[in-house]
Amino acid sequence: MTKNPTEFSLTLDGKTVNFTPGxxxxxxxxxxxxxxxxxxxxxxxxxxxxxxxCVVRLExxxxxxxxxxxxxxxxxxxxxxxxxxxxHRKTLLEMVLSENRELEVSPxxxxxxxxxxxxxxxxxxxxxxxxxxxxxESRIDDTNPFILRDYDLCISCYRCVRVxxxxxxxxxxxxxxxxxxxxxxxxxGGLLKDSDCTxxxxxxxxxxxxxxADKKAMRYSETPGEIIKTRSICTYCGVGCSVDxxxxxxxxxxxxxxxxxxxxxxALCIKGQFAYDFVQHEDRLTTPLVRGxxxxxxxxxxxxxxxxxxxxxxxxxxxxxxxxxxxxASGRTPIEGxxxxxxxxxxxxxxxxxxxxxxx
Ligand code: SF4
Ligand code: SF4
Ligand code: FES
Numbered sequence: 001m002t003k004n005p006t007e008f009s010l011t012l013d014g015k016t017v018n019f020t021p022g023x024x025x026x027x028x029x030x031x032x033x034x035x036x037x038x039x040x041x042x043x044x045x046x047x048x049x050x051x052x053x054c055v056v057r058l059e060x061x062x063x064x065x066x067x068x069x070x071x072x073x074x075x076x077x078x079x080x081x082x083x084x085x086x087x088h089r090k091t092l093l094e095m096v097l098s099e100n101r102e103l104e105v106s107p108x109x110x111x112x113x114x115x116x117x118x119x120x121x122x123x124x125x126x127x128x129x130x131x132x133x134x135x136x137e138s139r140i141d142d143t144n145p146f147i148l149r150d151y152d153l154c155i156s157c158y159r160c161v162r163v164x165x166x167x168x169x170x171x172x173x174x175x176x177x178x179x180x181x182x183x184x185x186x187x188x189g190g191l192l193k194d195s196d197c198t199x200x201x202x203x204x205x206x207x208x209x210x211x212x213a214d215k216k217a218m219r220y221s222e223t224p225g226e227i228i229k230t231r232s233i234c235t236y237c238g239v240g241c242s243v244d245x246x247x248x249x250x251x252x253x254x255x256x257x258x259x260x261x262x263x264x265x266x267a268l269c270i271k272g273q274f275a276y277d278f279v280q281h282e283d284r285l286t287t288p289l290v291r292g293x294x295x296x297x298x299x300x301x302x303x304x305x306x307x308x309x310x311x312x313x314x315x316x317x318x319x320x321x322x323x324x325x326x327x328x329a330s331g332r333t334p335i336e337g338x339x340x341x342x343x344x345x346x347x348x349x350x351x352x353x354x355x356x357x358x359x360x
Contacts, residue, residue, distance in 0.1 A: 005074075005075070006018065006074075007074050008020070008021065008074060009074060010028070010072055010073065010074065010075060010076040010077070010078060011076065011077040011078065012028065012029060012032060012034070012078050012080065013034070013078070013079060013080055013081075015032075017031075017032055019072040022071065023071070023072050024047060024067060024068055024069065024070060024071055024072065025056060025058075025065070025067035025068075025070045025071075025072055025076070025078055026038070026041070026047075026054055026067035026068040026070075027072075028072050029056070029067060029078075029080050034080045034081070036054050036056065036067055036080055036081075037053045037054065037089060037093075037119055037122070037123075038051070038053055038054045038068060039051035039053045039096065039115065039116065039119065039155065039157055039208055040053075040068075040157040040158065040159060041054060041068050042112075042159050042162070042163065042206050044163070044166075044167060044265060044266060045159070045162045045163060045166050045167070046162065046166060047066075047068040047069045048068075048069075048157075048158060048159075048162065049066045049068060049069035050156070050157055050158060051092065051096070051155075051157055052064075052066055052092055053089055053092055053093065053119070054066055054067045054068045055067065055085060055088055055089065055092075056070075056078050056079060056080050056085065057078070057079040057080075057082050057084070057085050058070070058076060058077070058078055059076075059077035059078075059079075060077075064085060064088055067080070086123075089123065090123045090124075090125055093119055093120065093123050093125040094125045094126050094127075094129040094130065095129075095130055096116070096155050097116070097120055097125055097126070097127045097128075097129070098127065098128055098129055098130040098131070098132075099134055099135060099136075099155055100116065100127070100153055100155055100209060101134070101152045101153060102152070102153055103116065103117045103120060103127065104117070105117065105153070105209070105210035105213075106210070106218060106221040107227060108214065108217040108218055108220060108221050108227070108246070108253060108254050109148075109204075109207075109210035109213035109214060109217070109218060110204045110205050110206075110207055110210060110212065110213055110214055110256070111204075111205040111206070111256045111257065111259070111266075112159075112205060112206055112207060112208045113207060113208070113209065113210035113213065114210075115208035115209070116155065116208050116209045133180040134152075134180070135154070135156065135179070135180045135181065135182045135183070136151035136152055136153070136154035136156075136182070136183060136184075136211070137151055137152075137183060138150050138151045138152050139151065139191075141191070142191045142192055143191075144191065144192050144193050144199070144215075145215060145216070146199050146201065146214070146215055146216060146270075146273075146274050147192060147197075147199065147201070147203070147204055147212060147213070147214070147215060148212065148213040148214075148215045148218065149184075149192070149211075149212060150210070150211050150212070150213060151183065151184060151211055152211070153209045153210055153211035154182075154184060154209065154211040155208070155209055155211075156175075156182045156184075157208060158175060158184075159203075159206040159207060159208065160173060160184060160202075160203035160204075160206060160207055160212055161173050161174055161175055161184060161203075163202045163203060163206045164197075164202060164203055167202055167266075167267055168198065168200055168202055168267070170196050170197065170198060170200075171196065172186060172192070172195045172196040172197035172198070173185065173186055173195070173197070173203065174186070174187065176189070198269070198270055199270040199273070199274065200267070200268060200269050200270055200273060201214065201257075201268060201270070201273035201274065202266075202267060202268075205256060205257055205266065206266075214254055214274075216254065216274055216277075217246070217253055217254030217255075220248060220251065220253035220254065223248050223251065223253060224248070225248035225249045225251075226248065227246050227247070227248060227253065228246070228247050228248070229244040229245070229246055229256070230244065230245045230246075230247065231243075231244055231258060232244075232245050234268065234271075234272035235332050236269075236271045236272055236275070236331075236332060237271075237331045237332070237358065238331040238356075238358050239263055239264065240263045241257065241258075241261055241263055241264035241267070241268055241269075241272050242257070242258035242260070242261025242262070242263065242264060243255050243256065243257060243258055243261070243268065243272060244256045244257075244258055245276070251280070252276060252279055252280055255272075255273065255274075255276050257272075257273070287299045287300070288300045288301070288302055288304070288305035289305075290304055290305050290308050313325065313349075317349065322349045322350050322351045323351050323353060325345065325349045325351055325353065326351075326353040326354075326355075327341055327342070327344065327345035327353065327354040327355070328354075328355055328356070328357050329341040329342070329354070329355070329356045329357065330356075330357055331356060331357050331358045338356070341354070342354050
């Protein structure tokens with residue numbers, strides 16, 4: 001049912017809808033399930049208005065306006081999808097696609113890596129329609145083990161630069177030059193390892209073309225099998241970032257941040273993003289090891305290992321007293337594990353010397 005206009009309402013595709021002061025037209029449209037295409041938009045970042053793909057028709061405005069940067073105002077009359085707007089979007093897309101060298105990129109490159117490909121299919125947009133110069137020069141000389149810098153695929157949406165600054169506060173990458181000379185770069189055009197980059201992978205995950213890509217995951221691009229995503233929690237620290245673990249069969253082939261993770265909203269640090277090899281590493285311990293009289297570690301049963309540990313604790317208590325025992329719980333354990341740890345130290349040894357590795 002069409003509502004009556006209020007001081008915070010506008011007309012969206014013929015219907016009166018309310019908005020919250022400060023909302024953009026794109027945000028209002030999204031709340032009403034309008035499928036407006038975007039390329040330079042990342043909901044976590046300040047709107048940029050670079051790609052103009054999100055244009056809408058605003059009655060009274062001379063030209064289509066970018067919905068992601070235009071604030072909603074009372075009385076606006078907005079059309080999100082008209083034949084001329086769709087033609088406008090398709091032409092813009094074909095200009096972008098003429099710049100891009102490759103559309104078929106592995107989804108293992110990054111969370112958003114399929115965005116341009118999907119838009120080109122949606123609009124049946126032609127590649128190579130606008131012949132001419134192309135921008136972006138890949139940095140294959142950057143041999144860091146985590147991030148591929150394949151700027152041949154860069155469309156200058158600046159999402160990587162903005163996420164690095166706004167989400168991470170790193171400012172490790174920036175934009176150099178303008179027009180066809182535009183280049184995403186570090187300061188002085190160096191390698192990522194020599195910059196302020198912390199290898200959190202945020203630039204990789206927001207890149208809509210796969211120009212920035214997860215090198216570790218790409219090792220499995222040719223591995224047969226469907227990619228299955230399983231929601232989980234990073235096990236490294238108490239922040240508890242939500243992640244999607246990607247597998248092909250029994251093999252972990254990559255890890256992506258959960259954009260709807262309540263603790264991280266798509267952010268991860270280097271450990272959560274890239275340090276998952278331990279799970280299937282051949283050196284991972286699968287049985288307890290106990291040091292024998294020969295000074296070497298030997299495989300043991302859990303009973304043998306726990307008896308050995310208990311003997312050690314008892315000996316320390318006997319010689320040095322109960323306050324010689326100090327427990328440090330791991331930030332990687334669940335809360336039940338932490339509870340048991342403090343019971344073990346407080347009730348078991350009679351000391352309050354217990355802390356957590358996040359503080360210790
Ligand atoms: S590298 Fe990716 S995210 Fe960065 S500007 Fe280019 S296309 Fe955008
Ligand atoms: S990704 Fe980093 S910050 Fe997040 S839980 Fe893992 S270790 Fe902690
Ligand atoms: S998504 Fe609005 S201008 Fe790019």
